[in-house]
Amino acid sequence: MEPIENKSLAVLISRLQRNFKRYCEKRLKEEGLNISVYYYLKYIEANDGCTLNDLTRHMHVDKAHTTRIVRQLETLAWTERGSNQRDMRESALHITALGKKTAARLEQIFFDWDAHLADLFSEAEADALREALSRAYALVDEEVGGAPLRTWNGALPLKDPK
Numbered sequence: 001m002e003p004i005e006n007k008s009l010a011v012l013i014s015r016l017q018r019n020f021k022r023y024c025e026k027r028l029k030e031e032g033l034n035i036s037v038y039y040y041l042k043y044i045e046a047n048d049g050c051t052l053n054d055l056t057r058h059m060h061v062d063k064a065h066t067t068r069i070v071r072q073l074e075t076l077a078w079t080e081r082g083s084n085q086r087d088m089r090e091s092a093l094h095i096t097a098l099g100k101k102t103a104a105r106l107e108q109i110f111f112d113w114d115a116h117l118a119d120l121f122s123e124a125e126a127d128a129l130r131e132a133l134s135r136a137y138a139l140v141d142e143e144v145g146g147a148p149l150r151t152w153n154g155a156l157p158l159k160d161p162k
Contacts, residue, residue: 013133020113027109037078038106040069041099044079049092078102 024035043058044050056066070093073079078099081091095103118126 041103044093045095051090
């Protein structure tokens with residue numbers, strides 16, 4: 001009987017995700033960042049004026065974690081807080097011009113990783129893999145009640161727009 005590690009989609013996807021994380025850590029090591037800040041920046045950019053609570057719900061993390069990340073983003077001048085017109089007890093989050101540049105630079109890491117993976121497959125195979133994984137994500141995410149990527153203006157681009 002073949003070990004589960006060689007058959008399980010969950011194990012294979014998890015291994016690939018860990019490899020991507022290590023790739024990102026290597027690329028971002030000098031800056032002391034991790035790729036998760038990209039997701040925060042993109043959500044704030046797509047949902048200008050969102051609150052810490054909005055961000056916490058979307059990211060499925062606790063509020064203390066969100067607060068730490070947002071403080072880091074503010075310290076780096078990538079985001080800023082403003083008045084929330086809906087509820088004066090909360091601040092509204094906004095991405096800065098520098099934050100938009102940083103998000104684009106971080107997004108390039110995804111494109112570079114995708115290009116590396118695409119070299120391992122034919123274009124048809126890569127497209128089929130993207131389609132299958134996107135469909136699986138959408139179906140499973142709906143089952144577990146997650147926040148679909150489309151809530152922040154769609155999933156990551158499937159191909160580098162260059």
